Amino acid sequence: MQQTRQPSILYLSPCSPGKTFGQSLRVAQVARALADLGTVDLKVVKPEDWLQEIPPGCGVINLERDTARSAWRSFRCAFDARFMGVDGLIARESDRASLGHLLSQYDLVWVHSLRTADAFRLWQWPRSVMDIDDIPSTYIRTELENGSGAIRRSRTQIRWQAAKRRERLLGDRFTAISVCSEADRQYLGLGQNVHVIPNGFEKPERLPPRRVAQPPRFGFIGTMEFKPNAAGMRWFAAQCWPRVKKLLPDARFRLIGTGSKDFSTTLGTDIDGLGYVDDPAEEIATWSAMVVPLQLGAGTRVKIAEAFSRRCPIVSTSLGAYGYNVEHEREVLVANSAQELADACLRAARQPEEAGRMADRAWSRFLEEWTWDAIQPRVWSAAEACLRAGS
Numbered sequence: 216m217q218q219t220r221q222p223s224i225l226y227l228s229p230c231s232p233g234k235t236f237g238q239s240l241r242v243a244q245v246a247r248a249l250a251d252l253g254t255v256d257l258k259v260v261k262p263e264d265w266l267q268e269i270p271p272g273c274g275v276i277n278l279e280r281d282t283a284r285s286a287w288r289s290f291r292c293a294f295d296a297r298f299m300g301v302d303g304l305i306a307r308e309s310d311r312a313s314l315g316h317l318l319s320q321y322d323l324v325w326v327h328s329l330r331t332a333d334a335f336r337l338w339q340w341p342r343s344v345m346d347i348d349d350i351p352s353t354y355i356r357t358e359l360e361n362g363s364g365a366i367r368r369s370r371t372q373i374r375w376q377a378a379k380r381r382e383r384l385l386g387d388r389f390t391a392i393s394v395c396s397e398a399d400r401q402y403l404g405l406g407q408n409v410h411v412i413p414n415g416f417e418k419p420e421r422l423p424p425r426r427v428a429q430p431p432r433f434g435f436i437g438t439m440e441f442k443p444n445a446a447g448m449r450w451f452a453a454q455c456w457p458r459v460k461k462l463l464p465d466a467r468f469r470l471i472g473t474g475s476k477d478f479s480t481t482l483g484t485d486i487d488g489l490g491y492v493d494d495p496a497e498e499i500a501t502w503s504a505m506v507v508p509l510q511l512g513a514g515t516r517v518k519i520a521e522a523f524s525r526r527c528p529i530v531s532t533s534l535g536a537y538g539y540n541v542e543h544e545r546e547v548l549v550a551n552s553a554q555e556l557a558d559a560c561l562r563a564a565r566q567p568e569e570a571g572r573m574a575d576r577a578w579s580r581f582l583e584e585w586t587w588d589a590i591q592p593r594v595w596s597a598a599e600a601c602l603r604a605g606s
Contacts, residue, residue, distance in 0.1 A: 396538030
């Protein structure tokens with residue numbers, strides 16, 4: 216990549232770069248890719264009561280919570296597609312004013328999530344890329360599909376339609392947009408200025424081993440502080456795990472992630488919470504399958520790419536595997552009902568050779584498409600398209 220002058224890049228992120236959860240990993244890897252293109256100034260834009268470690272060199276902009284409630288605000292949330300207070304967060308007036316001066320100093324502004332942009336109450340962002348790892352209306356759609364009660368469904372329907380109207384205006388606000396999958400690009404329907412930057416994972420230095428435990432182990436990785444993870448595991452523990460235990464009495468389920476130790480005590484028999492594990496490779500190598508029982512959410516799950524990178528078989532709902540363009544029985548076992556998901560777990564444990572071949576096919580796809588080295592050129596492409604448009 217040749218540049219006559221390295222562009223200056225402002226990166227506004229909703230969290231610190233790191234490896235503790237999917238969004239922080241994406242931030243770290245996108246920032247790394249942008250640093251190969253130009254000089255990056257990363258600022259973490261977060262609620263002031265959200266405590267997290269900020270790496271040296273990163274700025275911080277704290278957000279206040281807009282807790283005011285009124286009929287007029289509710290009306291605007293539901294029907295005004297230009298209303299930017301939907302998430303209830305706002306930057307201080309001084310920070311909003313400073314941003315206006317800052318923007319003119321950079322060749323490119325990379326903004327991660329609509330919530331980050333809306334907190335500054337700025338409608339048009341010149342020379343900008345909006346990185347939407349989770350499209351808001353797709354999350355609300357899963358709430359609508361899984362909700363119950365006429366009143367609740369009616370309110371969710373209004374929120375979904377409102378989010379769709381806001382998303383149709385994204386092309387008016389930002390120079391370019393990036394999403395996690397081709398499915399999300401088609402869903403937005405905004406044309407050629409939408410770039411696909413998949414979620415991925417680091418390529419291991421060597422071929423990951425498989426040391427499947429006996430009695431069988433299954434597992435899940437993800438913070439239990441994230442609502443879709445917690446809801447998915449509660450459903451699995453109540454509806455699927457009893458059938459697995461009936462037919463594999465010695466099987467155990469292992470949870471890795473922040474909050475999993477306390478959370479596991481609420482789930483039932485033989486479910487172990489391991490807490491946050493800095494390097495879970497050895498643990499995952501013992502699993503008959505990683506289970507992704509999600510029914511709520513948006514975007515793509517980094518845990519899918521991580522399982523691919525570990526050569527671990529995957530049992531997942533359709534939503535859990537969304538956006539990866541994988542097929543049932545080729546790279547993953549896909550099941551949506553409780554019985555189907557339990558039976559897929561049983562199949563992975565009882566037919567380890569078949570499950571291993573499936574994981575190897577996924578590993579090959581991972582090396583081609585979902586390592587961060589493979590994804591970097593897509594970051595550059597989105598950034599360069601924005602730079603060309605702004606020149």
